[in-house]
Amino acid sequence: MQKVLPLSDYRWLALPPLSFLLLLVGLPLSRLLYEGGLAFSPALLGDAYLQWRLGWSLLQAAATCALTLLLGLPLAWVLAHFEFRGRTLLLRVLMLPFVMPTLVAGLGVLALFGPHGLSGLNLQDTPWLLLYGNLFYNLPLLIRAAVDGFDHVPASRLMVARTLGASRWRTFWRVEWPVVRPWLASALCLIFLYCFSGFGLALLLGGQRYATVEVEIYSLVAYELNLADAGALALLMLLLGAVIALLYALIERRLARPDKRSPPLRQPVQGWPQRLLLLASLLLLALFAAAPLLAVLLRALLADAAAWRVLLQDDTQLALGNTLRFSLLALLLATLLGLLHGLAAQRSAGLRALMFLPFMVSPVCVAFGLLLAYPAYSATLALLVAAYALLAYPFVAKAVVSARDALPAALPNAARTLGASPWRVFWRVSLPLMRPALRRGMAFAAATAVGEFAVSLFLSRPEWLTLTTLIYQHLGRPGAANLEAALVLSSVLLLLALLAFMAIEWPEKTHARTS
Amino acid sequence: MFKKSVLLLALAGVSLTTLAAELRVMTHSSFSLPKERIAEFEKQSGAKLAIIKGGDAGEMLNKLILTRANPVADVVYGIDNTLIGKANAAGVLEPTSSKVGRNVAVASLPGAVAIDYGYVTLNIDKAWFAGSKLPLPATLDDLTRPAYKDLLVVENPATSSPGLAFLLATIAGKGEEGAFQWWGKLRDNGLKVAKGWSEAYYTDFTRNGGARPIVVSYATSPAAEVFYSKEKLAESPTANLLLKGGVFMQVEGVARVKGGLQPALAQQFVDFLRGEAVQKELQTSMWMYPAVAGVALAPVFKHAAQPASFSNPDLKAMQHKTAAWVSRWTRLVIKNAP
Structure with a gap:
């Protein structure tokens, strides 16, 4: 008879994702470090400016985490507790900042807070704009994770608390907060790593003063080919990132606890205090998450009809097709890897931390390392899709880990006693319970796959043109027509992404039965 | 074989x-x-x-x-x-x-x-200068005067090739020491450094909603502005500002x-x-x-003035000294060291 594994011990499932990480990150990075040798300048780490940069990288990442938590948690609470029209749509729209190419997002932000911004406030080249930009990109991550967390609070416990006369605040603090905490941990870890090694928006909005260490690494590798210094810096960043990720993993594993799952309890908005609360929340969301996007949309709509003709060009058709094709391929691979890694990681803090590896390593080092390690495959589509999947799969893995943690043991156990095979238990019990979180992870994964991150660093071919690269091509040339084409294409990108999010996260009717 | x-x-x-x-x-x-x-x-x-x-x-x-x-x-x-x-x-x-x-x-x-x-050189926003009544700078040194404070955006030579080309032109035009003195003064006069050409041109240049009417770009950019304009333009909204020591031939x-x-x-x-x-x-x-x-x-191309002269360091110097020049520039302009 086949040996039956306890449900929670699926560590062997990590084999495919770990091999993938080894092939796409481990080997290339080692190859690059080997090429660079140990001859890095000893003065490198003593450089006061670099230390300042490192300090700044850490500080702004921590500040962004604190701000997103402060702002995001109350907003998520409102979104999780009240039922109102368009709520589902709003949760999908919330993820749109993620697909916006950095430069276009920058254009949107400056249209509001630039020298001639609509707000009348010029914040260009101040740290405020930089923090605003960081909130714009990261708030969605936190809110979506927190809403999921709130949805896992058992309705019965909430009702008991209220019947016993607990105030809203006390209910939040004693009943909801313990359940939501682990969901926040992974989102905050991701936000920290994103801001810590961030490259694009900080530089664009804050100016060169606020450049992160990753910018230094990029210029050492791509321009100076000083692999020794770059390698030393990249290792340092990796180490710091690993400490953060491990810290997260330990915290999350400690906090994680299964809960009785019941359909979330949402009440309709009643009375003016609640209406006001909802309105204020929506306004805040509009200001921090939607305003730059709306500015881009508005500028596209105000563009000449001629500007929209860019949609009929061959290049645009090619880019649309490629964007769909690559995102789909990357999403499939990312879902598979993320699911395996997420399921395997439940018992192991190390595996939990490792799923964030793609965000801990310097992208430019990985790109050049891949070139060194696999020159023959360097300009192949397979490698490109793998790179997309690499950056997308942590979102899936993270969502699966959180959902798996919250999974009540009683249901799968009952199924097992009734004679269901482990596979059947997974397919019919565990997976359906994890599906909402899985879908949210997939939507984020799809969003990063359409985004720009990997594109510019890897070898690419003109026939692989995507919407994002096409937008950057237009912004690589002077002329009003190019700017308008970029804005129109960005609007199309937003619309496409929204459709994709709705398809991936199609509201499920079935899980109401599970209560 | x-x-x-x-x-x-x-x-x-x-x-x-x-x-x-x-x-x-x-x-x-x-x-x-x-x-x-x-x-x-x-x-x-x-x-x-x-x-x-x-x-x-x-x-x-x-x-x-x-x-x-x-x-x-x-x-x-x-x-x-x-x-x-x-x-x-x-x-x-x-x-x-x-x-x-x-x-x-x-x-x-x-x-x-x-x-x-082609040539890397300064471009100006004609409408901005017409509106401000400020005369166009006639030399690179003019750009370090208070009247021209906060008007220039350049690309970082450590992350952008036009940025590097412009740095090389200033070194050939003013000599290494003279050039870095000039960059120091420019830094104190509100120089803005952008990561790359797209960032400089589309977020900092006044022509596209930024705050700087002078940008490091290409000598053909004014022609491209006409070519990619929305309506038929009789003349370009931007122009080359060809200053001695500020033109690099590529x-x-x-x-x-x-x-x-x-x-x-x-x-x-x-x-x-x-x-x-x-x-x-x-x-x-x-x-x-x-x-x-x-x-x-x-x-x-009639909309773009082709520079009559330019200043390039010789090929040997560019091969051997570029990395040192860029790190000196970074120390001076970005790290704000003396």
Whole structure:
């Protein structure tokens, strides 16, 4: 008879994702470090400016985490507790900042807070704009994770608390907060790593003063080919990132606890205090998450009809097709890897931390390392899709880990006693319970796959043109027509992404039965 | 030997061989030619063209240098005069020449075949200067005067090739010490540094909603502004500001890659880029001037003043000193060190 594994011990499932990480990150990075040798300048780490940069990288990442938590948690609470029209749509729209190419997002932000911004406030080249930009990109991550967390609070416990006369605040603090905490941990870890090694928006909005260490690494590798210094810096960043990720993993594993799952309890908005609360929340969301996007949309709509003709060009058709094709391929691979890694990681803090590896390593080092390690495959589509999947799969893995943690043991156990095979238990019990979180992870994964991150660093071919690269091509040339084409294409990108999010996260009717 | 290695590679399943031979062309990300031209070359040569974009020119060269043991391309386009010394010293290029056409006087590139040339220089927003009544700066030194405070945006030479070209021009124009003194004064006069050309032009230049009416760009940009305008413009909204020590001449070329698998096809591609059709079309697809003498200029180029003089450091100096210059610049301007 086949040996039956306890449900929670699926560590062997990590084999495919770990091999993938080894092939796409481990080997290339080692190859690059080997090429660079140990001859890095000893003065490198003593450089006061670099230390300042490192300090700044850490500080702004921590500040962004604190701000997103402060702002995001109350907003998520409102979104999780009240039922109102368009709520589902709003949760999908919330993820749109993620697909916006950095430069276009920058254009949107400056249209509001630039020298001639609509707000009348010029914040260009101040740290405020930089923090605003960081909130714009990261708030969605936190809110979506927190809403999921709130949805896992058992309705019965909430009702008991209220019947016993607990105030809203006390209910939040004693009943909801313990359940939501682990969901926040992974989102905050991701936000920290994103801001810590961030490259694009900080530089664009804050100016060169606020450049992160990753910018230094990029210029050492791509321009100076000083692999020794770059390698030393990249290792340092990796180490710091690993400490953060491990810290997260330990915290999350400690906090994680299964809960009785019941359909979330949402009440309709009643009375003016609640209406006001909802309105204020929506306004805040509009200001921090939607305003730059709306500015881009508005500028596209105000563009000449001629500007929209860019949609009929061959290049645009090619880019649309490629964007769909690559995102789909990357999403499939990312879902598979993320699911395996997420399921395997439940018992192991190390595996939990490792799923964030793609965000801990310097992208430019990985790109050049891949070139060194696999020159023959360097300009192949397979490698490109793998790179997309690499950056997308942590979102899936993270969502699966959180959902798996919250999974009540009683249901799968009952199924097992009734004679269901482990596979059947997974397919019919565990997976359906994890599906909402899985879908949210997939939507984020799809969003990063359409985004720009990997594109510019890897070898690419003109026939692989995507919407994002096409937008950057237009912004690589002077002329009003190019700017308008970029804005129109960005609007199309937003619309496409929204459709994709709705398809991936199609509201499920079935899980109401599970209560 | 050559056939044997091709066979071995095919057997190893390493190359994505189709029945037709494949010519791998490495280019920088700004490479662009009409599709018909590419198809024409494929028809003439019977080979399939695989264009591989390697990022910015500097990044592309470094990728070639890193993979020289197993070249990822057979021919490379986009190595310019700032990089050719480094490329030759690293031994990634096969000395290449072409019998097609004769170079215009300024365009030559040792070891490679010049295809096009252009200039990096300051551009101004005409409407802004008309509105402010401020006279245009007449020298680079004017830019360090209080009247011109907070008006200039440049690209970081550590992350952008036009930024690097402009730094090199100032060094050739003012001498190394003079140039860095000038940069120090410029920094104190509110210089803005952007990551790359797109950021500078689309978020800092007043023409596109930024706050700076002077930007480091290309001498053909005013013409491109007309070409890509929304309505037919009689004149360009921007203009070149050609100051002594503020113009760099860039020559871009093509060369066979050492160890490439298709030397004959590579040579055919080199000659094809020198042909009249490409030389005509690259003007408005890449916004550069043709390197082959006697090719007619695109009519839209009348909107861009072609600089009469420029200041480039010599090739040897660029090869050996560029890295030190850039780190000195970073120390001075970004790190704010004395």
